[in-house]
Amino acid sequence: MVKDIKKIDRRKFIYAGLGAVAVAAIGVAAYFATRPPERVVETVVQTQTVEKPVEKVVTQTVEKPVTMVTTVAGTPTTIVQTTKETVVTTQTIKETVEKPVEITVEAVPVYGGVFKVATYASPSNFDPHVAPAHPDLMVAETGYEYLFRYDENFNLVPWLAEKYEVSPDNLEYTFYLRKGIMWQIIDRELTAEDVAYSLNRTQEFGLSKSFFPIWGEAKAVDKYVVKVRFPEPFAPFLFVLANPGARGNMIVPKLSEAELSKIGLTAEEFKQRGFATKIVGTGPFMLKEFKRGEFERFAKNDKYWAKDSKGRKLPYLDGLEFIPQGDASIRATYLRAGTVDMALGVDAKDLPLLQTTKGLKIIGQIGTWFGHIGMNWRDSPFSDKRVRQAVAYAINKEEILKLALNGGGEVAWSPLPNWNKDYKAFKSYEYNPDKAKELMKEAGVTEITGTLYGYPISPAPETMQVVQRQLAAVNINLEIKLVDIGTYVAELRNRDIRKHTITMHIWVDKVEPWTSLGQRLYPPGGTAFAEGLNPDLEKTGLKSIRDGLARELNPEKRRKMVEDLQRIWIEEVVSVPLWFKANYWGINEKVKNLKVEPQTINYNWESIWKEK
Incomplete structure (x- = not known):
């Protein structure tokens, strides 16, 4: 736990x-x-003078008036008698005590x-x-x-x-x-x-x-x-x-x-x-x-x-x-x-x-690691939007989160994490393998074979294993291929549809939305092109949003552009969002x-x- x-x-x-x-x-x-x-809590012993009440039993002599009736002339007479009695008194005394006290100090x-x-x-x-x-x-x-x-x-x-x-x-x-x-x-x-x-x-x-x-x-x-x-x-x-x-x-x-x-x-x-x-x-x-x-x-x-x-x-x-x-x-x-x-x-x-x-201690957060899978828009069959949609419908994100990340993260419904102030969820393609098969049939695609391409950095391999099985259920049969990250980036610049049929991507989202999304849409260096997704910027309207985000100073107008960009990203299947990983650090x-x-x-x- x-x-x-x-x-x-x-x-x-x-x-x-x-x-x-x-x-x-x-x-x-x-x-x-x-x-x-860093500030640390230290326990120190302090000497303090305190006052406290103390009950004390004493015997003292007191004079008490006592009324007595005498027979002298038949008249009542008051006389004073001296008696001894025990009484309890309360006194306040001062004493010095040592007491452990926790104080917060700046660590040196x-x-x-x-x-x-x-x-x-x-x-x-x-x-x-x-x-x-x-x-x-x-x-x-x-x-x-x-x-x-x-x-x-x-x-x-x-x-x-x-x-x-x-x-x-x-x-x-x-x-x-x-x-x-x-x-x-x-x-x-x-x-x-x-x-x-x-x-x-x-x-x-x-x-x-x-x-x-x-x-x-x-x-x-x-x-x-x-x-x-x-x-x-x-x-x-x-x-x-x-x-x-x-x-x-x-x-x-x-x-x-x-x-x-x-x-x-x-x-x-x-x-x-x-x-x-x-x-x-x-x-x-x-x-x-x-x-x-x-x-x-x-x-x-x-x-x-x-x-x-x-x-x-x-x-x-x-x-x-x-x-x-x-x-x-x-x-x-x-x-x-x-x-x-x-x-x-x-x-x-x-x-x-x-x-x-x-x-050891652990610190953690739902982070900026964005896991998603992508296809090259320039090549058949993924140039057909229906095939990209079929891939999206074939994916069970909750299962991936459970099996590949051991629950350490959140399902992604946008290319922005839900803690980002401009986040909008677009649940356009919830898990539906029957719908995936129907779209494949409409597109005239009976089977897709090739490779599921990625790199051996956790949780990419674990995610790819689950994705491989889920896609096979809709007749997309891929062999997993892992290479070092330098080779991965270099090869995707000249993407081969057979060698890199569907690719596993992990991007680190940025705090400011333009650097997280807009920047990725500038060919050839933007990640959506450097890693071979190659979306059609003109046809989808992504180009005008991208350029607007780069120029617009008004925060409200920028926020609307970011919302539109997320919607188009999901609807056009620029990629299929899978998860945002919870980031944990173990520290001595x-x-x-x-x-x-x-x-x-x-x-x-x-x-x-x-x-x-």
Whole structure:
């Protein structure tokens, strides 16, 4: 039985910054004040003076008037007699006592140690502009940083930029950089030339360009000031810059030939592969060594610029080590054995055992992992909407949730999770295998054979096994094929209908709806095209909604567009939503001050520490 799991509250996403004229400087200390160090309850013995009533028995002599009748002259006479009696009196006394008292105090950070994390996949490319999957981003962001970050309420916080301004027409953004921030390895200061180069570089790659589809030019005004000018408004620009799931928003340096030599690359090598095997950032940790599929090891950046709210130097840790492991149960075993300090993506079936293991704790939430299956619209038979609908009707989502996720999640009726403020459920294709067979017959399709294609990251294989059986019931007979995630993404760019008949997808949804849905619909880099779904944007009306979301500043109009996009996604079967996975993290109790970002990509590596 799962119990006492610390839940992470969902916060209302704020459309701050849209149409803003200016934002004042925000200190890094203020950011860390919004993410204060962990507080602990300690029991101390305090000495207190207390007053208490005490009953005391005493014997005392008292004079009592007694009336007695005498015979002298026959007249009653009153005489006084002295008697002794016992009485009980109450007295208040003071005494000193020792009393245990619980008090809450701020935990004192501990410096040193290496934090080891069991991750769910090995990165294949460290370049933040072209990183194909979220494991790549999670590793890259230990060394690279953003112009902005989110705080725990999803408010925008300047980071490498200390302040910014937006013109009244929302076409020009001016960023003022913090001074004295140093690049790793090349050992020089971050400048506006670097930031302008990094932002303009987003247009060189299909994936990063899909996050910045509207672009003008970024220019360095002086050493610490950058201006970005757009030909038309790009409404989600600031949120894309802060979103840890985007591509192209981590800032990379503009390298001279001498600096390329310093990091061990020639100009031609850099032209071919960029930062694929190098991390040259301004962040709290520096990549020291890695071995694909085995580990990525980082050492503390001694020249890191940020300090905590008390003015203490960051990071607290001496190093980080990521150990990739696709099997969730093996990650849980690593944690129980003490091989790692934290296991990402723990499976629901392993929670009871972890909860009974001394020294461990679990935190969890219904997360942003969106599991769905997709078909290539460009190829027969899936170019026929009826066949896509048949696939949707053949799927029993409740059974998948129970068998593949052990109940650890929620059934998906939209490509957005139900905690998103713009979520709308469209239950257009509830489980009906008879209807699936009828639609297949109408489309003239008697059988579909081929492959069910995916990667070995839990719960994808478990989900695919259930989907395979459910589809076979309507004469869609597929063989499961699993490949590493890098191969998966590369192959789907040139999708073969026989080799990749139906595909298993796990996307990590973003907080802002455009970056979660609209961005995916920009070919060729948007995920709906990079992973071979290839929906017809013009015929379905998705193109106009996508473009509207990129430009529209009015929150109410944007909300209506997001609702329409969800409806069309479901009705046209862009893909078949299956589930939103509950994300669980297993953590050693000696790990302190961990803040988990809901998209499960960004972690506060710089301010985590381990007790000795």
